Amino acid sequence: MNTNLLFDFTVDKITKTVFIDREFAAELSLVWDAFTKPEILDQWVAPKPWRSKTKYMNFKVGGRRFYAMVSPEGLERWSIQEYTSITPKTNFKMYNTFADKDENPELPGSEWEYNFSEQNGITKVSIIIKNESLDRLEKMIEMGFVEGFKMSINNLDNLLTTLSNN
């Protein structure tokens, strides 16, 4: 289903910058919503069996999304995303930090920039992450995502089989 869609992931280790490009088989406004509306975000940002829980999200400059990744055992890992710039359906930027359940950030965080463009019904999303640290990456992996990967790949395979049989 998605094998023809672009997925680039490169890292400039020297400047601690991560570049991610991905195409989606949907129109721009839908993809924009999927990245900026909590009810859609919560459906996909957590690698299964983890799930995403947004406590609140105020998508405007200076606003925040305060959310948790919740493990199957109920363990919660909180994060804050603070929006620093928004150009609707084109670009937004945010500052991302891990946090405790009382919304106290664990500094330093990293700077994220998202760019959206559409061509022939395919929407490309380019993400630039600055100042991502190995510590932060380690933390994400500690969250048990590694095990989750295997499960979600299986889930996805099953889902794709179901969809293509219909």
Place this chain on the structure above:
Amino acid sequence: MRRDVFQAIADPTRRAIITLIALQSMTPNALAEHFDTTRQAVSKHLRILTECEIVKQEHQGREIYYKLEIEKMKEIDKWLNQFRKIWEIQFNQLDTVLSTIKKNKK
């Protein structure tokens, strides 16, 4: 604060030091000759690199040589591959969400 590998490579002088000692182990004095900065400044960078476990000290007679820890550099790649994997899975999940929304709209 714990040091990480990215901190080691975040500074231009430290990147130059890594490049130099990747070729051969060197003493702080020999390293300092390659830079306009003071010997103290070079020592400070070497201390940070040591704390990041990117370089290791080796005593040869009265001299201390600094040598690159190749395995530590490889660690960066290992972590990054796992990070890439996380994104891949998230995006596959998003593909499913998008196709579901598109279907429901019709």
